[in-house]
């Protein structure tokens with residue numbers, strides 16, 4: 001990362017804020033594992049761009065993705081997502097097969 005103490009300080013401040021948001025959102029170990037795996041898959045699928053990103057950037061982006069993923073899992077579980085079509089073609093809540101996972 002280019003040496004710019006002020007920019008690094010600002011970036012670390014944002015990373016800390018996102019980390020606090022992540023900590024406030026997460027409390028279920030299974031959701032945390034699923035979110036971590038999803039974020040890792042997403043970032044590795046983005047190629048080398050994030051692989052060589054500074055640790056603070058990687059942490060900020062991962063925590064933001066995981067926070068959103070966990071929030072989405074919770075919303076689906078709480079029935080707040082309408083018209084979610086499953087891979088079997090049925091809609092959530094109308095599927096005849098048991099939910100996996």
Ligand SMILES: [Zn+2]
Pocket residue numbers: 086088089090094095096097
């Ligand atoms: Zn189904």
